[in-house]
Amino acid sequence: MEKKDTFKKTSRRQVLGGLSIGVVAAQAAPILAQQSSTKANQQETLSMETPTKEIPNQSVKQNPVNQYPSPPFSEQPQQPPGLVSKMNPRPDHGEKSYQGSGRLVGRKALVTGGDSGIGRAAAIAFAREGADVAINYLPVEEPDAREVVELIRATGRKAAAIPGDIRNEKFCTQLVEDAVRELGGLDILVNNAGRQQSVDSILDLTTEQFDSTFKTNVYAMFWITKAAVPHLKPGASIINTTSVQAYDPSENLLDYAQTKSAQVAFTKSLAKQLAKKGIRVNAIAPGPYWTPLQVSGGQPQSTIVQFGSDTPIGRPGQPAELAPIYVVLASQESSYATGQVYGAAGGSGNP
Numbered sequence: 001m002e003k004k005d006t007f008k009k010t011s012r013r014q015v016l017g018g019l020s021i022g023v024v025a026a027q028a029a030p031i032l033a034q035q036s037s038t039k040a041n042q043q044e045t046l047s048m049e050t051p052t053k054e055i056p057n058q059s060v061k062q063n064p065v066n067q068y069p070s071p072p073f074s075e076q077p078q079q080p081p082g083l084v085s086k087m088n089p090r091p092d093h094g095e096k097s098y099q100g101s102g103r104l105v106g107r108k109a110l111v112t113g114g115d116s117g118i119g120r121a122a123a124i125a126f127a128r129e130g131a132d133v134a135i136n137y138l139p140v141e142e143p144d145a146r147e148v149v150e151l152i153r154a155t156g157r158k159a160a161a162i163p164g165d166i167r168n169e170k171f172c173t174q175l176v177e178d179a180v181r182e183l184g185g186l187d188i189l190v191n192n193a194g195r196q197q198s199v200d201s202i203l204d205l206t207t208e209q210f211d212s213t214f215k216t217n218v219y220a221m222f223w224i225t226k227a228a229v230p231h232l233k234p235g236a237s238i239i240n241t242t243s244v245q246a247y248d249p250s251e252n253l254l255d256y257a258q259t260k261s262a263q264v265a266f267t268k269s270l271a272k273q274l275a276k277k278g279i280r281v282n283a284i285a286p287g288p289y290w291t292p293l294q295v296s297g298g299q300p301q302s303t304i305v306q307f308g309s310d311t312p313i314g315r316p317g318q319p320a321e322l323a324p325i326y327v328v329l330a331s332q333e334s335s336y337a338t339g340q341v342y343g344a345a346g347g348s349g350n351p
Contacts, residue, residue, distance in 0.1 A: 068092065069290075070315035071308060075301040080197065082292030084116045084144050091290045093121040094320035095151060100128030103331045107131040108183040110176065112166060112224065113193030115145035117291030118241055121319035122190055122326040127152040127159070129327055134160035134179035136193065158183060166193055167215040172223035176231070186231045188330045191221040191263075192241040196298040198252045210255045217259035221266060234278025237330045240267050242341065244287035244349030252300070260285075264341055271339030280338040282329045287345050290316040312347030 069089045078086055084093075098121075109126045113119035114135025123133045133152050137145045145161050152159035160182035164171045180186050195216035199205045225238060232238075242263040249257030264283060271281035288294070288308045294316075295304055308316030325342055328334050343351045 065313055065315070068315060068318045071306045073305055073307060075304055076295050077301055078292065078296040080296040081138055081141060082296030083141065084120070084292055087292060087295060091117070092318040092320040094124050094323050097320055098125050098128050098323055100125070100130065103129045103327060103333070105130030107187040107330070108185045109188035109190065109330070110134045110136070110179040110186060110228070111190040111192055112136045112220070115141040115148055117293060118286060118289060118319050118322055119190065119192040120144070120148055121323040122192065123148055124151055125323035125327050126188065126330065127155045127157045130157070131188065132158035132183045134162055134183055136162050136164065136166065136175055138165060139163045166220035166224065167212065169219070169223050172220055173227045176224060176227035180231050186228060187233070187236050189225065189228045189232070189238045190241070190326065191224060191238070193220065194241065194293065196253065196256045196293050198298060198300055199254065200252050202254060205254060213255040214259055217256070218262045221263060225270070229274070229279070232279050235332065236279045238270070238279065238281045239326055239329050240283040242267070242283045242285045244285055244343065244345045246285060247350035267341065268339045275338055280334070282337055282339070283341045284322065284325055284329070285341050285343045285345070285349060285351065286317065286322055287349055288316045289322070290318055308346065310348070311345065315346070317344065317346055
């Protein structure tokens with residue numbers, strides 16, 4: 001699939017305040033002051049992101065049970081891949097709540113599926129921590145992607161938007177090359193984009209869907225990572241988004257659950273292979289989380305009404321609650337962690 005150029009050209013050439021690669025290092029030291037000085041601008045930009053419930057202050061101790069919206073939710077079918085802007089309540093990706101502390105200053109990150117959901121939360125957090133970020137998404141997701149790019153630029157970091165279909169090997173290779181060129185290198189790779197469609201019976205699971213799910217979740221991860229490794233230097237980090245479905249698969253997600261198990265094995269195997277190069281490889285196994293993936297066919301609409309109610313916390317997770325885990329795995333703080341899978345599932349998942 002050809003990439004859409006309209007938004008891409010603008011996003012690649014604009015950098016807030018005339019920032020260029022040559023001065024990134026000079027601006028790294030005062031990153032916290034920079035974030036403080038742009039706070040007013042961020043608040044104006046983020047006004048469009050206010051969900052139904054007020055965003056919680058992450059610095060204040062709270063009861064996680066009622067920290068975010070709980071079921072019942074309304075049925076809200078969307079065509080896949082779905083858009084954040086059409087969800088009710090609107091998910092929290094950390095637009096207002098995430099506060100950075102300079103842990104990724106000068107890093108360059110590529111996040112697939114960075115327009116919405118978990119990828120969006122990771123992209124925002126990386127930028128707030130001082131990283132330049134490239135996001136990949138499908139062209140139909142451009143409205144969500146545009147918001148993310150604006151949020152990244154509001155922090156003073158460089159943003160690159162690279163739309164395209166990762167089910168195509170040639171595009172996956174080009175995606176990495178474009179990200180490296182636009183950001184001036186690559187230090188963090190997040191393989192996050194995923195495809196999930198609920199099918200009750202194996203008799204109704206078509207070869208076309210089976211193939212599309214594996215191409216998106218497994219083949220693309222392989223192609224993108226293979227293209228990225230030659231650009232990664234010691235200290236780099238690869239983070240794969242797997243799922244609790246790898247450990248406790250649902251009967252209606254037969255193809256999806258298999259891909260998530262494959263991602264776990266891929267993570268553990270590649271971590272051993274790249275350890276000698278000083279490149280760490282880890283994964284995060286979330287679920288259930290309130291993202292467009294769920295309302296656009298990932299779950300039946302009857303399940304959406306009570307989505308997340310069967311967890312001990314009694315609600316779905318919000319993408320913002322995962323962002324700190326991606327930051328820690330991307331940062332030097334987790335220098336001894338590789339081949340690990342981190343669970344975050346409201347008390348009901350594995351590992």
